[in-house]
Amino acid sequence: MNLTPAEIVRELDKHIIGQESAKKAVAVALRNRYRRKRLPAALAREIVPRNILMIGPTGVGKTEIARRLARLAGAPFLKVEATKFTEVGYVGRDVDSIVRDLAEASYQMVLQELKAKVAERATAQAEEQLSALLRVSAFDIRSGRFDDQLVEIEVDEESQLPFMGVLGGGDQMQGLGNMLKGLLPQRRVRRRMRVKEALEVLKNQEAERLVDKEEATQEGLRRAQEDGIVFIDEIDKVARKQGSVGGPDVSGEGVQRDLLPVVEGTVVSTRLGPVSTEHVLFIAAGAFHVSKPSDLIPELQGRFPIRVELSSLGAEEFERILTEPESSLLKQYTELLKADGTEIHFTPEAVRAIAQYAHAANRDLEDIGARRLSTVLERVLEEVSFQTDLGKVEITKEYVEARLASVVASPDLSRYIL
Ligand SMILES: Nc1ncnc2c1ncn2[C@@H]1O[C@H](COP(=O)(O)OP(=O)(O)OP(=O)(O)O)[C@@H](O)[C@H]1O
Numbered sequence: 153m154n155l156t157p158a159e160i161v162r163e164l165d166k167h168i169i170g171q172e173s174a175k176k177a178v179a180v181a182l183r184n185r186y187r188r189k190r191l192p193a194a195l196a197r198e199i200v201p202r203n204i205l206m207i208g209p210t211g212v213g214k215t216e217i218a219r220r221l222a223r224l225a226g227a228p229f230l231k232v233e234a235t236k237f238t239e240v241g242y243v244g245r246d247v248d249s250i251v252r253d254l255a256e257a258s259y260q261m262v263l264q265e266l267k268a269k270v271a272e273r274a275t276a277q278a279e280e281q282l283s284a285l286l287r288v289s290a291f292d293i294r295s296g297r298f299d300d301q302l303v304e305i306e307v308d309e310e311s312q313l314p315f316m317g318v319l320g321g322g323d324q325m326q327g328l329g330n331m332l333k334g335l336l337p338q339r340r341v342r343r344r345m346r347v348k349e350a351l352e353v354l355k356n357q358e359a360e361r362l363v364d365k366e367e368a369t370q371e372g373l374r375r376a377q378e379d380g381i382v383f384i385d386e387i388d389k390v391a392r393k394q395g396s397v398g399g400p401d402v403s404g405e406g407v408q409r410d411l412l413p414v415v416e417g418t419v420v421s422t423r424l425g426p427v428s429t430e431h432v433l434f435i436a437a438g439a440f441h442v443s444k445p446s447d448l449i450p451e452l453q454g455r456f457p458i459r460v461e462l463s464s465l466g467a468e469e470f471e472r473i474l475t476e477p478e479s480s481l482l483k484q485y486t487e488l489l490k491a492d493g494t495e496i497h498f499t500p501e502a503v504r505a506i507a508q509y510a511h512a513a514n515r516d517l518e519d520i521g522a523r524r525l526s527t528v529l530e531r532v533l534e535e536v537s538f539q540t541d542l543g544k545v546e547i548t549k550e551y552v553e554a555r556l557a558s559v560v561a562s563p564d565l566s567r568y569i570l
Contacts, residue, residue, distance in 0.1 A: 157183045160224065167220050167479075168213045169472045174460040177204050178221045181433055181458070185379070188431075200417065200430060203455055205387070205445060206437040208462025211521020214437040218383040227379040228258035228372075234390045234436075237407050247410045251420035254380050255427050259372030263363065270362040271355070278354035281305075282347060299348040307353055308360070309339040369424050376424075380432040384411070388438030391447045408449045415455045465521055470507035473522050474529075481525055485533060493541035496533075501549035506532060509556050513570045516563070527570050531555060 155163065160179035161172075168175065181204060188199050206214045215231060222229035230253050237247050267274070279290040285303055292298060345353070390404025414420075417430035436456055445453060465473070474482050482498055489496055498506075510524040532555045536545060559569050 154186055155183075155224070160221070163224050164217060164220055167477045168216055169469050169476060170465070171208075171213050171217065171462045174206055174208075174214070174217050174462050177458050177460045178217055178435070182221060182225055185431075185433070189378075201433045202457050203415065203434040203436070204458045204460060205456040206435060206460055206462060207440050207445065208437070209439050209441075209464050209519055209521060211519075211523040212462045212465055213522070214462055215383060215385065218381060218435045218437075222381045225379060225381075226261075227381050228254055228261050228375050229381050229383070230254045230257055231383040231385060233385045234387045234404075234407060234411070234438075237390075237410065247407075247414050248420045250382060250414060251376075251427050251429055252422045254382060254432070255372065255376045255422040255424050258376035258380065259368055259424055262371045262375065263368045266363040266368055267356075267359040270359050274355050274358035274362055277358045278351055281354055282350060286347070293347065293351065296348070299346065301347050302344055303347050303350050304342055304344045305350050305354060306340055306342050308357055309341055373424050373427060376432070377428050378431055380429075382432055382434050384434060384436040386438055387436040387448070388440040388443050391438070391440075391443040391445070405449060408452050412449070412451055412455070415452065464519060467504075467507045467511035470510050470522065470525060471504055474503050474507060474525060481529055485529065489533075489536065493543070494536065494539070495544045496536060496547055497544070498547045499549065502547045502552050505549045505552040509552070509560065509570075512560070513566060517567060517570065524570070528556070531559060531569055 157176065157179040160182055161175045164175045164179070181201065184199075184201065188196050191199070206217075208214055219229060219231070221227075230250065232250055232253075276290075279293045282293050282303065282305075283290040285305065286293070286298060286301070288298065343353075390407045392404055414429050415434050417428065419426050419428045421427075434456070445456075445459065448456075474480055477483075482503070486496055506525070506528055510528045513528065514520060514524050532547070532552055534555070536542065536547075559565050
């Protein structure tokens, strides 16, 4: 993956509308990693990432840019909220958990890749096991003819939920869950389930056995350290100037002091082994409505030398966000309903109307950025979504207005619905 900064921006353009300077900054940061790796080792060690501070209101694409960048680079990614941490010695999460969770995310990423490589073999073995159990041919299993039949299989306790890592909570909960999984001794239990499910469970179990865990650990460690990207949201909330009121940490300065070594480069021991944060890229973000970046402690300011501002979004950007990204909201809804025999089509005027309503709601209620589009769209499509097999349905400006008029007329109603 040796994309030039311009190519990286072009990739990001497929998902994020506007916010050019932020895209450019992250593109350069990513390219710098590639540049560094081409230098002699002694020199490369000296060059630390120049971290980025994103300044902009909520819902304008800060997280999305960082997440997309990570995906593009195949880099392990972790999002944390600065406000979730508390000074060492007080109740709350300690900052070292950032590194442990990043390592865990990295390990899981590698594990999934390794599993994908052995998927074919794992499937064949799972089919064989089931065919032996049911005394039918593997072909019969594959045909799906026995999908609904019940079968009892022996499973590793943790293999029962092959998708737990995907579904479980936020990034942090996922890290925690995985960590627990790693610590618990494996138990074998007998479970009755439908053949179709058994196949999935056994596939996953075989894949787990086939992959080289040590390889996953080593590669996971390497990626966390060399490619890891940590997004620290709400940094502005811990950047208040020293408050006048007492209490343990009114200003958030303690959290900043704790974050500092992690950002500067430290070694944290994790389940996988020691992880150095020296080359991890940190992207901090905040609205900075009240506090200013200059309210951060000087050492931390120095560690985030690249400052980019993201602008708040207006009706025109909303219109583009609705339609242009590769998996835009309108495309998502269209595909979703198509699965149920309803083909919706939005007229350009309808799209504009939705964008304008969203913009107005942000202005009148609270500016939540592009997130507003989801609530408005949900309301517009409420009735259509409730039904199935409607065939072709055209969503016109008049329809949008009819759906939203009553809500918009009542400020109280708006607050709940939009
Ligand atoms: N410029 C944009 N282009 C496309 N989609 C956007 C844009 N801005 C926001 N979105 C969408 O809006 C949602 C919220 O955006 P995001 O998570 O990036 O907010 P944020 O700026 O990080 O705010 P917060 O700090 O509150 O998390 C995401 O689903 C994202 O895809």
